[in-house]
Amino acid sequence: MNSIKLLTVRGIPIRMHITFPLILILAAFLFGSGQSSWLRGAAFGVVVTLLLFVGVVLHELAHSLVAIAFGAPVKQIVLLPLGGVSQMEKVPERPYQELLMAVAGPVTSGLIGIGLAAVTILVFRNWFDVWAGFFRSFFLQLGDLKWSYVLPYLAFVNLFLAGFNMIPAFPMDGGRVLRALLATVMPYGRATRISVIIGQGLAWLIGLFGLIGGGVMAVLVAIFVYVGAAQEGRLTQVKMALAGLRVRQAFSRGVRALDPEASLGQAVDMTLEGFQSDFPVCEGERLVGMLTRTDVLVGLKEKGPQAPVREAMRKELVVAQPDDDLFEIQQRMAEAKLDAIPVVEGESFLGLLTRQDLEEVYRVVSVQPGLLREEV
Numbered sequence: 046m047n048s049i050k051l052l053t054v055r056g057i058p059i060r061m062h063i064t065f066p067l068i069l070i071l072a073a074f075l076f077g078s079g080q081s082s083w084l085r086g087a088a089f090g091v092v093v094t095l096l097l098f099v100g101v102v103l104h105e106l107a108h109s110l111v112a113i114a115f116g117a118p119v120k121q122i123v124l125l126p127l128g129g130v131s132q133m134e135k136v137p138e139r140p141y142q143e144l145l146m147a148v149a150g151p152v153t154s155g156l157i158g159i160g161l162a163a164v165t166i167l168v169f170r171n172w173f174d175v176w177a178g179f180f181r182s183f184f185l186q187l188g189d190l191k192w193s194y195v196l197p198y199l200a201f202v203n204l205f206l207a208g209f210n211m212i213p214a215f216p217m218d219g220g221r222v223l224r225a226l227l228a229t230v231m232p233y234g235r236a237t238r239i240s241v242i243i244g245q246g247l248a249w250l251i252g253l254f255g256l257i258g259g260g261v262m263a264v265l266v267a268i269f270v271y272v273g274a275a276q277e278g279r280l281t282q283v284k285m286a287l288a289g290l291r292v293r294q295a296f297s298r299g300v301r302a303l304d305p306e307a308s309l310g311q312a313v314d315m316t317l318e319g320f321q322s323d324f325p326v327c328e329g330e331r332l333v334g335m336l337t338r339t340d341v342l343v344g345l346k347e348k349g350p351q352a353p354v355r356e357a358m359r360k361e362l363v364v365a366q367p368d369d370d371l372f373e374i375q376q377r378m379a380e381a382k383l384d385a386i387p388v389v390e391g392e393s394f395l396g397l398l399t400r401q402d403l404e405e406v407y408r409v410v411s412v413q414p415g416l417l418r419e420e421v
């Protein structure tokens with residue numbers, strides 16, 4: 046991923062995506078415009094945006110720490126221009142765990158907001174005037190931004206974050222809360238489907254509201270919510286279909302392997318004969334590399350058909366074991382954009398798990414959910 050590590054908290058790397066500085070430029074531009082001193086407004090915008098992201102990190106850390114407490118590992122937290130994402134390797138199993146994990150973020154933002162609002166009252170003797178001045182300047186563009194507005198601004202935005210995230214629509218935290226609540230009275234799959242429908246309905250409402258009122262932001266938020274809801278729906282469908290299945294139930298055993306000394310021309314011939322397009326490269330039983338369709342094409346272009354497979358193959362391999370969880374491996378393949386990964390036991394090669402295998406399992410299980418599970 047194109048991101049830079051900032052720090053690590055309790056083993057969770059917090060990273061900044063390379064596009065993150067865009068939000069600072071946008072903030073400088075938006076806060077600077079309309080001010081009597083452009084520079085001061087822009088500086089205000091950059092400072093409050095950086096401080097706001099401290100709040101975003103705490104929000105994401107709250108999600109992550111609860112997830113870890115329930116045994117769901119967190120890969121990293123990534124800061125994007127429009128917010129933070131906690132990337133989890135899996136979601137906590139039980140609905141109440143997912144609920145606690147989801148509400149931890151908005152609760153944290155809410156507490157930060159309330160805390161900062163309380164601080165403004167303690168710090169400013171004329172706190173009412175400060176808040177009124179902030180609202181006038183921020184919402185009505187009446188009067189310049191002052192440094193004394195930093196605290197009210199942060200209090201307000203953290204409270205807004207808490208509220209916005211509780212909208213009951215995926216990909217917002219409120220979508221997970223809704224699903225978890227529904228899942229206490231109905232099966233998880235149905236709870237997800239209903240949450241997706243509610244989320245997309247809300248997206249339509251937000252979008253219509255934006256179109257009528259001419260609010261471009263509202264339309265963008267609507268699209269974001271609609272797509273996010275659809276993605277969550279699909280992900281859950283795949284997860285439910287593959288739940289409890291193992292790699293051994295899906296992978297292809299009758300796979301042709303290539304010798305490292307074979308030529309790329311031979312790989313092309315085998316592909317054209319219709320065997321497969323991704324090849325494990327083996328020395329005897331031992332897997333030494335993978336030659337994907339892309340590797341063949343790149344190798345042909347750079348080295349020609351006579352070049353040996355060993356010069357074009359990849360040696361850093363993502364592999365699966367027969368007892369690995371099928372959904373987790375499917376996610377790993379999707380993340381690495383792989384069409385096939387080798388299945389190994391110890392050093393020895395057993396076969397390939399391909400995208401077609403996964404699609405086949407998905408089709409079978411969608412029609413007959415119990416079929417493959419009975420074998421276990």
Ligand SMILES: [Zn+2]
Nearest residue numbers: 150151210218
């Ligand atoms: Zn959140």
